[in-house]
Each structure stands twice: as C-alpha cells, then as structure tokens.
Amino acid sequence: MAPNRRQMLALSNALAGSLLAGCTGTSPAPQTQRETTETTTDVRSDDATAEDAPDSPDSPAERVAAGNTAFAFDLLNRLSEASPNENLFYSPYSVSVALAMTYAGAGGETRREMRETLHFPQEGVHQGFRRLRDHFAQYEASETTGAPEVSETPETTDRNESGGAEETTAEYREPQPFRLAGANALWGQEGFPFAEALLGTLERNYGAGLRELDFESNPERARRAINEWVADRTRGKITDLLSPSAITAMTRLVLTNAVYFRANWETEFLEENTEEATFTALSGTQRTVPMMSQSETFRYAAVSGHQLVALPYAGADVSMVVLLPEAGAFEEFQRSLSAERLRELLGAMESRQGTVRLPRFEYRSKFDLSKALAAMGMPSAFGPEADLSGMAKGDAGESLSIDEAVHQSYVGVDEQGTEAAAATAVVVAEAATTVESEPFEMTVDRPFLFLIRDEETGSVLFVGRVTDAGAAQSES
Incomplete structure (x- = not known):
C-alpha cells in the first residue's frame, strides 16, 4: 500500500546536516558533546521574531526558500566563470545552512555582507531554516532529529568493502517516496569560550550540538573525525570533504552540513x-x-x-x-x-x-567557496576585519574569521531514479595573532x-x- 502524505513526510529532517565520516581506517579523535542551554532569543536581535507565528505566504520559511533560490543562481554563475566548460553540481541549501549557522555569530559589516550575498531576509533567518528543517524531517523515515552521537568506531553495517554505501538495488527499484537525510553539527576547540547564546540558537534551530575536538594538539586527527562523520551521513558518497590543509592548530570551530537524497522516478524509464x-x-x-x-x-x-x-x-x-x-x-x-x-x-x-x-x-564536484563568496559580496568574513564576535565570550571572538568554506557533491541519474549527496564545511579560525x-x-x-x-x-x-x-x- 502506498504511504500517505504524513508517512511520506517522515523522511527528511536530516537534510540540514553536518559532515563527517571518512576514508581512513583509524578511529576518530575522542570528542565530547557539550550540553547547551536553549535561549528564547537568537544571537542577533534582528532575528528575534516570533518563532511560533502561524505560517503565511510570507512566513520565515517562504522568505528563506525564496532567498536560497536567488543565491543558487548567483552561485551557479560565479562557479561557472571559474570552470566554463565543466559539469557542475552543488546543493545551495547545504551551503546556505552552513553559512546561516555562521551568520548567527556575525556582526557589523560582516553580517550585512553575508545577509545580502546569501539573500537572507532581514528577520527570521534561523526560524525560517528551522521550519524548512521541520518540513524536510517529514521525508525522513528512520533517522532521528538533532545531532546524533558520534561513536568511537564508525558504523560499517551499510558500507561495502571499498568504503562506499552498500547498494540496495532491490529497495531502490521499488517505487517509494524520496529519502532525504542529513544532520548539522559544530566541531569546536575544547576549552574555547563559545557564546552560550550562539550554541543555544544553533541547537534549537539547526539541531546542531557542539562536539569538542583538540585542533591545537592534533589537527589531523580532528580532520579525520569530521570527514568520517560526513562520509557516514552521506552514505559514503562524500569521503574527503576537508583536505589536509583545511584544519590547522589555529582552527577554533567547524560548522558542518550534510545532505543525502535518493528517490525513484514516479514513472521509471525502461x-x-x-x-x-x-x-x-x-x-x-x-x-x-x-x-x-x-x-x-x-x-x-x-x-x-x-x-x-x-x-x-x-x-x-x-x-x-x-x-x-x-x-x-x-x-x-x-x-x-x-x-x-x-x-x-x-x-x-x-x-x-x-x-x-x-x-x-553520474559525476562529482568539489569547490573551495571562499573566493567565490568573497567575490559575490562578503569579503570581510574571510579577512582580518571579520566580525564573528558573537561566536565567543568576551574578547575571544575578536580575532575569528572564516578560514575556508568548502563544498563537495555527488549525483547519479539512471533509469530508476536519482541519488545525490552534498556536504558543506565552514572552518572558522583564529588569526595568528492535463x-x-x-x-x-x-x-x-x-x-x-x-x-x-x-x-x-x-x-x-x-x-x-x-x-x-x-x-x-x-x-x-
């Protein structure tokens, strides 16, 4: 019996996701999940609109979705300039979610540039993404909401010997509503004084809990842990999101989103x-x-x-x-x-x-979005003039800036349907100094x-x- 809409809408809260699971055989770095205190207002006052207001044609989710479409085409043209004859594939939703989490800690000129470049509304950004996340959660059948625990040993039950996702051909051939899964997560330097307001906003609206890693002492181990988590959340399709140079001893926070999509055509091609x-x-x-x-x-x-x-x-x-x-x-x-x-x-x-x-x-794409985003109108976020002071307590946030913004994706289209995955990481570092x-x-x-x-x-x-x-x- 075909599932009803309510059942089908139980398949995608995980779309706004984090990113880590990898291609190495070593165990991920030990990490702890820090409890955060939920707050009743967002980090920045211009987002503190009523969260429980009834939906309307101009609801936060509608405004965020419309802005994301505008950003999607801006980014398409910018990436095409760099690779004019190449195939491209990316998830503007994944990029926007990762940057929206970053936006929660931005202020001043950096905040204005990000809002205009990403086509965020003046108010209700985080509420809008939360409602989209709630909407997509309906398409996710078996995964839980929020930021799931990360175990010391990566799960391997759905992986084949080469490290990729196990092909479930029989299931794939059965007509069924699409599957959309993912998660969001924050990966922070242990002991760093992150602002409780920031952590509360990101956990409440994005389901992104804070996991602590030791970037200072072992950046490579931390990088592997994040990549392993991403690979796990994308069914082995994205395995090397963060390159060896992406994480350094100066890294303080990595904000991640991962998306996995798989669906049959309503009428398959023979x-x-x-x-x-x-x-x-x-x-x-x-x-x-x-x-x-x-x-x-x-x-x-x-x-x-x-x-x-x-x-x-x-x-x-x-x-x-x-x-x-x-x-x-x-x-x-x-x-x-x-x-x-x-x-x-x-x-x-x-x-x-x-x-x-x-x-x-079938093909893959990988982008360093830093130059593209700077050229599109938000250069201050990547330089010494960045204002990410809302991310940390006291003066600790004064020297923070985006070190890298990376995105990787996969798409496969055949007679049965489509499989796609994407992941985005925003690496925030402290400046050395019919x-x-x-x-x-x-x-x-x-x-x-x-x-x-x-x-x-x-x-x-x-x-x-x-x-x-x-x-x-x-x-x-």
Whole structure:
C-alpha cells in the first residue's frame, strides 16, 4: 500500500546536516558533546521574531526558500566563470545552512555582507531554516532529529568493502517516496569560550550540538573525525570533504552540513528503451552516451525556444526540473536565470503528453567557496576585519574569521531514479595573532541545467549543469 502524505513526510529532517565520516581506517579523535542551554532569543536581535507565528505566504520559511533560490543562481554563475566548460553540481541549501549557522555569530559589516550575498531576509533567518528543517524531517523515515552521537568506531553495517554505501538495488527499484537525510553539527576547540547564546540558537534551530575536538594538539586527527562523520551521513558518497590543509592548530570551530537524497522516478524509464545517442558538449565535441527515453504526461513548457520539463519522483512531492536552452544559447540562458525568471518559466508549464530523452549520468564536484563568496559580496568574513564576535565570550571572538568554506557533491541519474549527496564545511579560525495539445518531443542532446526542487516550499535542494554528458558516465 502506498504511504500517505504524513508517512511520506517522515523522511527528511536530516537534510540540514553536518559532515563527517571518512576514508581512513583509524578511529576518530575522542570528542565530547557539550550540553547547551536553549535561549528564547537568537544571537542577533534582528532575528528575534516570533518563532511560533502561524505560517503565511510570507512566513520565515517562504522568505528563506525564496532567498536560497536567488543565491543558487548567483552561485551557479560565479562557479561557472571559474570552470566554463565543466559539469557542475552543488546543493545551495547545504551551503546556505552552513553559512546561516555562521551568520548567527556575525556582526557589523560582516553580517550585512553575508545577509545580502546569501539573500537572507532581514528577520527570521534561523526560524525560517528551522521550519524548512521541520518540513524536510517529514521525508525522513528512520533517522532521528538533532545531532546524533558520534561513536568511537564508525558504523560499517551499510558500507561495502571499498568504503562506499552498500547498494540496495532491490529497495531502490521499488517505487517509494524520496529519502532525504542529513544532520548539522559544530566541531569546536575544547576549552574555547563559545557564546552560550550562539550554541543555544544553533541547537534549537539547526539541531546542531557542539562536539569538542583538540585542533591545537592534533589537527589531523580532528580532520579525520569530521570527514568520517560526513562520509557516514552521506552514505559514503562524500569521503574527503576537508583536505589536509583545511584544519590547522589555529582552527577554533567547524560548522558542518550534510545532505543525502535518493528517490525513484514516479514513472521509471525502461532500460530496454535506453539507446546510444550523440551528445554535443558546450565545447562542440560530440560523444556517444546512453540516452534514456520515456513517453508520458509531464509538466512541460517551451518558452522562446527553450524547453523545460518536470520529472516527478515517487510521491510527487519533489521533482527534477530539466531546463534545455535553445541550441547555441546555453550561456546566455544560464546568465538570465534568477528566482523571478524561474517563477516565470515554471508558471508557463502545463500538463502535456510527450517524449523525454535524457542522458544517464553520474559525476562529482568539489569547490573551495571562499573566493567565490568573497567575490559575490562578503569579503570581510574571510579577512582580518571579520566580525564573528558573537561566536565567543568576551574578547575571544575578536580575532575569528572564516578560514575556508568548502563544498563537495555527488549525483547519479539512471533509469530508476536519482541519488545525490552534498556536504558543506565552514572552518572558522583564529588569526595568528492535463491540457489537450500536440505531443512534444524533448531530446536533451546538448548542454542542459537541472534542479531538484521541493514542490511545496519551492526550495531548490540541488542545482546542476551538464555541459559534457560524455564526461559524466560511470566508470563501471
């Protein structure tokens, strides 16, 4: 029997997550979880709005989701400038959650820059993310909310010999609502005087408890502990988020988020319909790729030569929106994307019978977001002028700044559905010192973009672009 909406909405509080579990065989560093005291106001007064106000079209969650969509396209264009011909994939939601936790301790010019760059509302940022977290928690079936305990020995029951997630093919092939899981966590230098107001805000709104590590004496062991936790929360898809140089003896706090997503299509592509076809990359090169095919009723639109289609996952609460720009107009179309432009395109969609041909693909992305975020409008957070004084008691926060902001992601799309994972870490360091119409056809044989989007809130969970499907094929 198909689960009802309430049951399906028991599958995703873990989306806003932390990040650690790794590829090393050594035990993680000993760590303690410090109890925090919940407070009734946020760290900064401009976020201290009523937390229990009824939802409305302009609720904190709606404002946060709209801002996240705007940030998603700003970041897409910035990352594309650095890698103009490459496939990209990332989770703007994961990045925003990790930076929202950082924002809770920011002040002055740093706070203003972060708010404008990330498109945060003037008020209710943390309440908005908490409500999104509560909404996504409904999609998570078995995991608990909050920040789970981290054991001395990483769990291995769901891992194969190579350290990756065990493939549950039989389960994956069964039509079921999507699975969305994750967690948030703080990793702090033991003994550092973190502000209780900060810890209370992050635990209450993000489920992020503080775990203490000894960055000063053994930064490598602390790094491995965080990476191991991330890998565990992403089912082995993200194993090396923090590089050896990311954590130093001057690290004081790491704020982490991890996301894992897996879902069947509502109507799966039949493998016997998959055929080899030519895909023309953005560079003009042509390669043969496996092209899936399906004829069905979809939400579809053709606007000014551009095509878009929504491919729903089982349960229809989340869909993949594939945007296929007109031939030769990919870069121009991508630059035109904004939250408003997306609303216009989605508003033009209607139920149509048609055929969709989509390449099977799988690839990974990894980014150091520090330069991108600074260039987008928040440079002070990464320099000596950073104001993260709300993170610590007394003068301890005066010399804190963001040392690194890193993001890593994985996506795999095949006939059965989609598997995706992403993790973000913000490293804070102390300075040394059905409408009747003609059937359509949409053959995705050139560069395209795609979004994984929650239908109810409009939250864009993942964004990707495939400029070369030939380079995005599984090696197996």
